[in-house]
Amino acid sequence: MRQMIDSIPNLPTDFTLMMRYAMGWVDENDNPYQQTTGKRIRPLLLLLCADAAGGDWHKALPAAAAVEFLHNFSLIHDDIEDNSPTRHGRPTVWKLWGLANAINAGDALFTISFYTLHHLTQSDLPLDHILMIWDVFNQTTVELTRGQHLDMRFEHQAAISIDEYLSMIAGKSAALVAACARIGALIATNDLSTIENYAAYGLNLGIAFQIRDDILGIWGDPTVTGKSAATDILSRKKSLPVLYALQKNDTLAQIYAHDSLTDADVGEALTALEQVEARTYTEMYEQRYYEQALSAIHQANPKGEAAEWLMQLTRALFQRDR
Numbered sequence: 001m002r003q004m005i006d007s008i009p010n011l012p013t014d015f016t017l018m019m020r021y022a023m024g025w026v027d028e029n030d031n032p033y034q035q036t037t038g039k040r041i042r043p044l045l046l047l048l049c050a051d052a053a054g055g056d057w058h059k060a061l062p063a064a065a066a067v068e069f070l071h072n073f074s075l076i077h078d079d080i081e082d083n084s085p086t087r088h089g090r091p092t093v094w095k096l097w098g099l100a101n102a103i104n105a106g107d108a109l110f111t112i113s114f115y116t117l118h119h120l121t122q123s124d125l126p127l128d129h130i131l132m133i134w135d136v137f138n139q140t141t142v143e144l145t146r147g148q149h150l151d152m153r154f155e156h157q158a159a160i161s162i163d164e165y166l167s168m169i170a171g172k173s174a175a176l177v178a179a180c181a182r183i184g185a186l187i188a189t190n191d192l193s194t195i196e197n198y199a200a201y202g203l204n205l206g207i208a209f210q211i212r213d214d215i216l217g218i219w220g221d222p223t224v225t226g227k228s229a230a231t232d233i234l235s236r237k238k239s240l241p242v243l244y245a246l247q248k249n250d251t252l253a254q255i256y257a258h259d260s261l262t263d264a265d266v267g268e269a270l271t272a273l274e275q276v277e278a279r280t281y282t283e284m285y286e287q288r289y290y291e292q293a294l295s296a297i298h299q300a301n302p303k304g305e306a307a308e309w310l311m312q313l314t315r316a317l318f319q320r321d322r
Contacts, residue, residue, distance in 0.1 A: 001065045001069065018101060021093060040068065041313075045184070045310075048306050049188075050183075053189050053300070063183050069112050070137075079093065080106075093105055117137055125187060133187070136186070140175050143176075147175065162243060166207065170203065180202055182202065204290070204293035212320060217231065234261050234266060236261070241278035241279060244278050249273075294314065
């Protein structure tokens with residue numbers, strides 16, 4: 001990924017600084033940054049799926065780098081749209097360099113993701129598979145923006161069904177995970193059934209991943225997650241446990257109707273969530289999608305050491321506390 005950005009001619013250093021900062025490689029003064037700023041789950045998943053499906057993971061490197069660039073483009077723009085001042089404990093790109101520069105840096109990472117994906121043509125992959133991967137990548141970018149649109153719309157929508165919410169996170173959170181699994185399989189095999197099983201694995205894993213985020217956003221340990229358990233409630237985030245409680249408990253709806261929320265409101269909201277067993281309900285959904293992911297990957301029949309690593313990654317994502 002570093003080589004890709006460095007290889008593009010005529011990019012000013014202060015421009016690439018914003019991109020390298022967003023990727024977590026440097027601080028705002030262009031000094032190497034040693035702290036963790038992301039899990040790199042998506043490119044890792046793509047490489048593991050390519051290997052486990054019988055392919056050469058080296059051939060998948062351009063695609064793995066491309067999805068990570070695409071992911072970080074979406075994060076820069078999401079932070080602007082959500083008015084988020086920090087990410088991973090650091091100021092966001094827009095907070096440091098302003099909205100216009102951040103939009104432009106995000107656009108650059110978006111374009112670089114396609115520039116990077118094009119390097120698949122330098123491998124011996126069949127042209128029809130490269131075109132299918134290109135199509136998956138295009139469809140995924142639309143799904144990302146569809147999901148983000150719904151997420152922003154839901155902030156001002158009074159009633160949101162569970163199905164609407166699941167559709168939103170399938171786009172915003174799970175689409176890119178599904179694409180990684182599908183692209184990895186496309187690089188490795190011609191078997192359409194295997195490819196579809198990998199894609200189903202990624203989609204269900206991505207949905208379970210977001211539902212775990214919903215749980216941690218309210219009940220996670222602040223010393224581990226790095227943010228207060230009250231943050232999601234104070235911002236009136238309509239996550240899965242909140243949506244369920246809003247349907248079951250008038251108290252939470254009354255609290256969310258306040259002009260601003262106090263610490264006392266947060267306490268009452270947590271009590272309302274507890275009264276309707278919102279955490280148990282949410283964990284049930286998480287378990288459902290996790291089991292569907294496991295079923296799909298078992299049907300895909302991954303092989304070798306990569307299969308073992310894939311299962312370890314799946315379990316780790318399900319059990320994570322941050």
